[in-house]
Amino acid sequence: MIDWSIAVPSFLTALVEWVEAFTIVLAVSLTIGWRGAIGASLAGLATLAAMTLIAGRVLATGIDIGWVQFVVGVFLMLFGVRWLAKAMARYAGLKALHDEALAYEQTRAKLTGDWIAGWTIAYKGVLLEGLEVWLIVVALGMRATSGMGMVSSAGAAIAALLLTCAAGAAVRAPLRQVPENAIKFIVGAMIVGFGTYWTMEGIGGPEVWPLSDWTLAILGAFYLLAGLAIATVLRLRMRREEVV
């Protein structure tokens, strides 16, 4: 049975990152051809798959779960705090929204026509964008006690990859219609929630959270609503300053 509390954040995180990776691969394909760009993407995905397998093996060796939770929680905090802060800044107008068309042009400007350089850009693009997906897949996947955690998490990331590939193949242009900032806002709040829950549980044990897993939903909702409220205040303040 799919664990939706894990599958949803994994899917949304992966969707945003795969869209960004697709933009890079699309730009590279115009220089080195589709075959080379797809080869580089597959090499990047194979590297990520190998990392996932190694991480799964390491986690299965009987390391103290409290420590693992704490370390993974720290990484989730590092990710989530950054995502939420950036999403708030973009919502408030303090930072420009991520523009796939601009990213596409910037990647094209980097390409000199050298096949190896193009291949490397596509490989690194998929690997670096996928690195965040990898961390979320491993972190959320190992949370579930049902044994379906990793399947739900990795399956959701693969589903997002297939959706991005299908949409990209149909459109053959940067996927600008994806509401990246809204997704990053929601996922950032959920990931900070997971990070807070895990680090505290890693430090103080499960009794720290009296409401157990329900706390995750409460934390996620709190971060999302508080983030929206603060971003709205920042936006209003910025508009007022512009008028003055």
Add this chain to the structure above:
Amino acid sequence: MAPFLKTLFSDVRNIAVVAVLLAIEIVLVHTGYGREATIVVPLATMAGVTWLAPR
């Protein structure tokens, strides 16, 4: 290597905010204020995120 590390850890400000949050968690939980930590830490986290947003 630098882009790899940046993807994993982001910048110094981000690391500093998370380090302060972890310090608050450790101090509160280990001094017997675990229940209070469940309120204080989320509020401190939002304060940290709000501080980071314009930077």
